[in-house]
Amino acid sequence: MPVELSIVIPVYNEEDVLPLLADRLRPVAEGLDAAYEVITVDDGSTDLSPVVLQRLRRDWPQLRVVRLRANAGHQAAISAGLATARGDYVVTLDADLQDPPEVIAPMLTAAREQGVDVVYGVRGDRSTDTAFKRLSARAFYRVIRTLSGTHAQVDAGDYRLMSRATVDAINALPEQHRVLRFVVPALGFPSASVTYRRDERAAGTSKYPLAKMIRLSLDSVTGFSTAPLRFATWLGLLGGVAAFGLLLYALVAMALGHTLPGWTSTVVAVAGVGAVQLLCVGILGEYVGRMYTHLQARPTYFIAYDSLTGTGPGAVSG
Ligand code: UDP
Ligand code: MG
Numbered sequence: 001m002p003v004e005l006s007i008v009i010p011v012y013n014e015e016d017v018l019p020l021l022a023d024r025l026r027p028v029a030e031g032l033d034a035a036y037e038v039i040t041v042d043d044g045s046t047d048l049s050p051v052v053l054q055r056l057r058r059d060w061p062q063l064r065v066v067r068l069r070a071n072a073g074h075q076a077a078i079s080a081g082l083a084t085a086r087g088d089y090v091v092t093l094d095a096d097l098q099d100p101p102e103v104i105a106p107m108l109t110a111a112r113e114q115g116v117d118v119v120y121g122v123r124g125d126r127s128t129d130t131a132f133k134r135l136s137a138r139a140f141y142r143v144i145r146t147l148s149g150t151h152a153q154v155d156a157g158d159y160r161l162m163s164r165a166t167v168d169a170i171n172a173l174p175e176q177h178r179v180l181r182f183v184v185p186a187l188g189f190p191s192a193s194v195t196y197r198r199d200e201r202a203a204g205t206s207k208y209p210l211a212k213m214i215r216l217s218l219d220s221v222t223g224f225s226t227a228p229l230r231f232a233t234w235l236g237l238l239g240g241v242a243a244f245g246l247l248l249y250a251l252v253a254m255a256l257g258h259t260l261p262g263w264t265s266t267v268v269a270v271a272g273v274g275a276v277q278l279l280c281v282g283i284l285g286e287y288v289g290r291m292y293t294h295l296q297a298r299p300t301y302f303i304a305y306d307s308l309t310g311t312g313p314g315a316v317s318g
Pocket of ligand 1 (some may be wrong): 010012013098208
């Protein structure tokens with residue numbers, strides 16, 4: 001029977017939350033008027049998540065387990081799910097029940113009735129996030145929007161429903177390290193949105209430490225904008241003008257017979273210029289690094305096992 005809806009869920013060390021997720025998701029999925037599959041993408045979990053998933057699968061035939069060989073990261077795990085999904089529509093949501101599964105029904109209805117390709121889940125309020133997360137998220141969306149000029153939905157994470165056409169378009173993108181929440185709006189498919197309240201994580205702890213958040217932000221910026229490179233150019237120009245001014249000042253001071261004050265100004269100038277240079281090299285490096293990984297064209301994930309096909313180790317995709 002053809003699958004109408006695929007529900008893709010990235011899972012990384014979520015042993016505590018998986019049974020709760022199954023309890024909540026299953027009635028929702030069964031209540032939809034659509035043939036569905038749930039694809040849990042086990043992103044190289046090192047806890048008991050694989051065992052829990054296999055146990056859940058025993059009496060839930062629609063549950064599929066796709067295991068990645070190593071931890072590839074949230075976005076790559078979703079990509080793996082999109083690549084293996086069979087549905088006419090695909091929903092992606094987090095495993096930790098922060099994205100309430102009940103919202104899938106209105107998403108599907110919106111897609112079918114309004115004939116749109118993408119339905120974004122938009123966070124109505126962020127009262128369950130920490131103040132730091134709220135603040136950083138606000139800055140994040142604002143910066144990306146300004147830099148990229150894409151009309152990314154503010155406060156839309158990775159809870160969204162996409163049509164087969166959208167998923168095929170994403171799968172065909174050669175881009176590595178894509179940040180889907182910005183890639184999808186950039187594809188320009190007709191869209192709608194459904195507002196929901198983001199709950200607290202049902203169990204376990206966040207798998208998004210600060211380092212991963214920074215990585216995601218850098219990928220978002222470099223993936224959508226070359227503005228930082230231009231910023232480096234401007235900074236260089238500005239530095240040049242300042243240096244020229246300083247030179248004039250030094251010449252005039254010398255002509256007037258004033259000796260220049262000691263090393264303070266020199267040290268400050270050298271340190272300042274050094275910092276600016278390092279910053280600019282760093283910015284360049286971000287882009288060069290991106291080009292490098294893109295040229296290597298290594299898959300961003302490896303599928304070790306798919307319960308649908310029973311493929312064991314050796315299966316490669318990406
Ligand atoms: N996740 C993943 N791989 C990772 C990190 C996270 O598949 O390397 C999954 C995780 O299991 C969850 C989702 O991505 O389903 C979002 O992660 P989390 O809830 O920890 O992020 P937060 O909500 O704290 O931003
Ligand atoms: Mg979460």
